[in-house]
Amino acid sequence: MSLSLDDVSRIARLARIEISPAEAERTRDQLNGILSFVEQLQAVNTDGIAPLAHAVDVVQRLRPDAVTESDHRAAFQAIAPETEAGLYLVPKVIE
Amino acid sequence: MTWEVVIGLETHAQLQTKSKIFSGASVAFGAEPNRQACAVDIALPGVLPVLNREAVVCAIRFGLAVGAEIAPRSIFARKNYFYPDLPKGYQISQFETPVVLGGGLTIHVGEHEKFVHLTRAHLEEDAGKSLHEDFHGKTGIDLNRAGTPLLEIVTEPDMCSSAEAVAYAKALHSLVTWIGICDGNMQEGSFRCDANVSVRRPGAPLGTRREIKNLNSFRFLQQAIDYEIQWQINEIEEGRKIQQATVLFDPDTGETRSMRSKEDAHDYRYFPDPDLLPLEIRPEWIAEVKAGMPELPQALQHRFQSAYGLSAYDSATLAATRDTASYYENTVLAAGSANAKLCANWVMGEVSARVNRDGLDIAAIPLAPPLLAGMVQRVADGTLSSKLAKEVFEALWNGEGKDADAIIEARGLKQVSDASAIEPLIDEVLAANQKSVEEFRAGKDKAFNALVGQIMKASKGKANPQQVNDLLRKKLSG
Incomplete structure (x- = not known):
């Protein structure tokens, strides 16, 4: 499998990364290089082997259901670009 | 020419926990904006999610209640999308291996009974809220809801009318509140449905579906589906093709309209979340949760029929909520099971009428089950005619007199059988x-x-x- 320039610009758009045409070409070559490594991995026979979701073979630790966080709104909003009436303001989101 | 309608529902049920699914912030409704959004919820760098045990218990309870398989091992995944209501840039959800698999619910539409199969139910976090009022052309973001635990419950495309979809939604709503995993408050958004709707000619392959998002009342669910069905039939009959789309229902116009969304909005690029390890649920844990489960509505209905000789209809009415069922059962226990049918008539009649009229909580009404039972016994033994019984009931309801016998005595209401x-x-x-x-x-x-x-x-x-x-x-x- 290899990626086209169109694939690269689509991925960039999904990730909200702006790339120039020159960067797109370089990125395509790098991504294709990574994919060729993956192709080698895919050549290994994995019949009967359960997919691995995590590199470490341990299970999720659980937290008791208790409210442990207090209100730090003022501190968080002190570093926000813009706030009003307790809300974070962001460029208009239109559905 | 006839058309067949195919409907599947996805329901988001907010789980009744005290804290969020991956953080220790409170989930109480109605706080000032962003007062319940901690570093994890606003996605500051370096934070790690830690799963809330109670959210998993809720999922197990649900799985047991619908006869589903509870996955011994399930995986959390990142669902990538850029929207300021989830500042991480992804929602933590479950994709390939959800916590609950299969199962289903029996629904009734009139006399007709149907089993709706569930595909799956998975745990995920809710997003924050975007406020589009005038903030100088900007959008205001409240992240209090971000990270609230949700169980997304997905059906197979088993329903074939809006009536069936509503019957399913009501049965599901009754079940999740019954087992205490969701408060069922639709106005506050604790229980919301997305409906996938398509139409086809009988026997033809499935048509292209459109998904109606965020329906937060049973009435809107019905209206939106009915409108959407008619719209799709008209489109096809006029020679146009249905395009897969996400649509919103506008309650003011009663119409559905397509959301302006980019073609690649659905490219969520799921992958396992490296911040969360696999969730393991051992059989001992399932057994422990099972031991704490209440009797389920269906089992209770069957018991009402066999133990008290009630009809299927009466049993279903009395088992509509846990509180009504327990009010009824306590009345019967006090009145004697020979009077079970008479008790049912009074609970479904006078008691329910007043509870509904005044918007009361049946578990908290002053007319306690033993008082009602005392009156029912006087009807059963012929002391009270049904007409006089209504007068006694009214007096009991208003708290006049300590019990039915005292009221009968004080007012000389005793039926004369001599x-x-x-x-x-x-x-x-x-x-x-x-x-x-x-x-x-x-x-x-x-x-x-x-x-x-x-x-x-x-x-x-x-x-x-x-x-x-x-x-x-x-x-x-x-």
């Missing part, structure tokens, strides 16, 4: 109504009823009507 007390009344009435007596003897049955009415009136409604009937008939034929 022949020696009724006979003089009959003689009196017969003497005063010779015309009716002659008419009856001439074969006019109506005259008999007129006489009974007169006698009841003479007794001020207290004579036992059955007794009056018997005695009168005996006298007239004698």
Whole structure:
């Protein structure tokens, strides 16, 4: 499998990364290089082997259901670009 | 030309926990904006999610209640999308290996019964809220809801009308509140449905579906689906093709309209979240949760039918909520199971009417089950006629008198079943109504009823009507 320039610009758009045409070409070559490594991995026979979701073979630790966080709104909003009436303001989101 | 409708539902049920699914912030409704959004919820760098045990318990309870398989190992995944209501840039959800697999719910539409299969149910976090009021052309973001635990419950495309979809949604709503995993408050968004709708010719392959998002009332669910079905049929009959889309329902116009969304909005690029390890649920844990489960609505309905001889309809009505069922059952326990049907009539009739009229919580009404039971017993043993019983009920409801017997005594409402007390009344009435007596003897049955009415009136409604009937008939034929 290899990626086209169109694939690269689509991925960039999904990730909200702006790339120039020159960067797109370089990125395509790098991504294709990574994919060729993956192709080698895919050549290994994995019949009967359960997919691995995590590199470490341990299970999720659980937290008791208790409210442990207090209100730090003022501190968080002190570093926000813009706030009003307790809300974070962001460029208009239109559905 | 007929059309077949195919509907599948996805429901988001907010789980009744105290804290968020991956952080220790509170999930209480109605706080000031961003006062319940901690570093994890606003996605500051370096934070790590830690799974709330209670959210998993809720998922297990649900899985047990719908007869599903509970995955011994399930995986959390990142669903990538850029929207300021989830500042991480992804939602933590489950994709390939959800916590609950399969199962289903039986629904009733009129006389018709149907089993709706569930595909899956998975745990995920809710997003924050975007406020589009005027903030100088900007959008205001409240992240209090971000990270609230949700169980997304997905059906197979098993429903074929809006009525079935609503019946399913109601059955599911009743179940999740019954087992105590969701408060079911639709206005606050604790229980919201997305409906996938498509139409096809009978026997044809599935049509292209459109998804109606965020329906937060049963009425909107019905209206939106009905509108959407008609819209799709019109499009196809006019020669156009249905494009897969996400649509919103506008309650003001009663129409669905396509959301302006980019073609790649659905490219979520799921992958396992490296911040969370696999969730392991051992059989011992499932057994422990199972031991704490209440009797489920369906089992209870069957028990009401077999133990108390109630009809399927009465059983379903009484088992609509856990509180109604327990009110009924406590009444029967106090009144005796021989009076189960009579108790059912009073609970479904007078009690429910007043609870609904005044918007009360049946678990907290002053008319406690033993008081109602005491009155029902006086109806059953003939002390009270049904007419007088209503008067006693009204008095009990208003807290006048300590119990039914005290009210009957104080107001002299006791039904008269004593022949020696009724006979003089009959003689009196017969003497005063010779015309009716002659008419009856001439074969006019109506005259008999007129006489009974007169006698009841003479007794001020207290004579036992059955007794009056018997005695009168005996006298007239004698």
